[in-house]
Amino acid sequence: MDAYWLEWLNFLGRWVHLITGIAWIGASFYFVWLDNHLRVPIDPADSYKGISGEVWSVHGGGFYHAQKYRVAPEQLPEPLHWFKWEAYSTWLSGFFMLSLVYYVGADTYLIDPAVAVLTPEQAIAIGIGTLIAGWLIYDGLCRSPLGRDDRLLGLAVLALSVFAAWGLTHVFSGRGAFIHYGAMLGTLMVGNVFFVIMPGQRELIKAKLAGRKPDATPGLKAKQRSVHNTYFTLPVIFTMMSNHYAMLFNHAYNWVLLVAISLAGAAIRVYFVSRHKGQPSKLPLLLGIGLLVGVAIAISPAAVTPPETVEAPAAQFAKVVHIVQTRCVACHAEHPTQAGFVAAPKGIMLDTPTRVAMQETLVYQQVSSRAMPLGNLTAMTEQERQLIVAWHDAGALTQ
Structure with a gap:
């Protein structure tokens, strides 16, 4: 299927999942709350009718009176709502x-x-x-x-x-x-x-x-x-x-x-x-x-002491940019070339040195944690990861 339509399916599916999940969790939490707040009916006649508990609440400018039966009412009401x-x-x-x-x-x-x-x-x-x-x-x-x-x-x-x-x-x-x-x-x-x-x-x-x-x-x-x-x-x-x-x-x-x-x-x-x-x-x-x-x-990272001697910042940054362009830009570009992507994930573009410098913290986090590249599809090496980490630890200088 075309990557564009896959992106739409992803968006709509995720949206529906969130909406229905909120509805389910909301109903579930409400009924747990309701069950645990039930009190003996104030009116003795309600107890005779088989009501085991009730709760009064106010919401949205109105009063609500919920009652729970020990078993069931004498006659089943219509409509009866199911969750x-x-x-x-x-x-x-x-x-x-x-x-x-x-x-x-x-x-x-x-x-x-x-x-x-x-x-x-x-x-x-x-x-x-x-x-x-x-x-x-x-x-x-x-x-x-x-x-x-x-x-x-x-x-x-x-x-x-x-x-x-x-x-x-x-x-x-x-x-x-x-x-x-x-x-x-x-x-x-x-x-x-x-x-x-x-x-x-x-x-x-x-x-x-x-x-x-x-x-x-x-x-x-x-x-x-x-x-x-x-x-x-x-x-x-x-x-x-x-x-x-x-x-x-x-x-x-x-x-x-x-x-x-x-x-x-x-x-x-x-x-x-x-x-x-x-x-x-x-x-x-x-x-x-x-x-x-x-x-x-x-899991907090150990404190890192920057190395006393590092190569010139401009040279180090140039290596970082080369790694990012080789391993990351297939997805994180204005026009991704990686199959399945019609736009840069989360809008993060790394296709220029300026953009790499702007996203320095994110690049460091994703590379050092090995979250990126996804599935290491572009085969980023351990040495390349260490070079990016060293650049970050030295202050992420660009010149």
């Missing part, structure tokens, strides 16, 4: 983006020969297999005897997450591993909605229409999966934005960083859920912040 397409649309648009960026562009974004030598077909099979296997293992754990103990189940899911993070970073590029880890968690979330939460709600309605007492088991299982989903949310959001941070996905211990930041996100969410319940414990919040601070300190 499912937000989840389905988010996953479908996410898989579309995963395919468009990481599978169509597997050689560039997914495969790193320095990590594992794979063909695009092998890499794609591993990626899709991870999503399927992740769901089957997770669902099996939830349905096993471990599912009766939330703490043991939580430890088992954590072990699955750690193994997935470790395994993915040993077969894919850093960014490819991080995005597939997030896609796996997102698949668990939408699988919970499709295979557990929605069937539980349908059973509740079916029982009500048939005039029989609903079985509480599907509802309890749905509640357990819903709680899992709220704790998966922040780690998934992190992986969605992680491809902007090569300091994380290209680190030698990237899988440890991935697990640590995911745990931080889950811990912070635990804090907010407990706060909604009126039983706030600051321990999860402190744990989450501590993990983030610990990661930041652990």
Whole structure:
């Protein structure tokens, strides 16, 4: 397909994914908040009608009164609003983006020969297999005897997450591993909605229409999966934005960083859920912040002392410009020559010495972290990277 239209598909797919993701997360967070703020009905008559809790709120110039039934109202109302397409649309648009960026562009974004030598077909099979296997293992754990103990189940899911993070970073590029880890968690979330939460709600309605007492088991299982989903949310959001941070996905211990930041996100969410319940414990919040601070300190670059003697700044800068023009300008030019690009990525152009000097910090960050060139398609050497780093450390002088 023409690169121009691929760019449009990328733009539209990403936009739809963000919109549907916001809708899903917003609805999910709202109902978690709502459940945890329910209070005993003020009017005793409401309790007799089967209402277990209520909450008053004000928003947008109006008052709202939400009530939750222990089981169901005497007569099912029409229309009855379901919350499912937000989840389905988010996953479908996410898989579309995963395919468009990481599978169509597997050689560039997914495969790193320095990590594992794979063909695009092998890499794609591993990626899709991870999503399927992740769901089957997770669902099996939830349905096993471990599912009766939330703490043991939580430890088992954590072990699955750690193994997935470790395994993915040993077969894919850093960014490819991080995005597939997030896609796996997102698949668990939408699988919970499709295979557990929605069937539980349908059973509740079916029982009500048939005039029989609903079985509480599907509802309890749905509640357990819903709680899992709220704790998966922040780690998934992190992986969605992680491809902007090569300091994380290209680190030698990237899988440890991935697990640590995911745990931080889950811990912070635990804090907010407990706060909604009126039983706030600051321990999860402190744990989450501590993990983030610990990661930041652990991967902080060591102080570099500029060499005492370096070649003339103009000569050094000329070498840097030559490297950039040889290795980077195929993409980062006003008119890119690299297949698949119709404009310079993020509008960053490096096709003149002046533009190289203006983007000095960005060039240093991307080259030193090995985030660029993408997949090292232009075969930038270690010596070339070191020369750019040395130029930066010496003050990035141009003359």
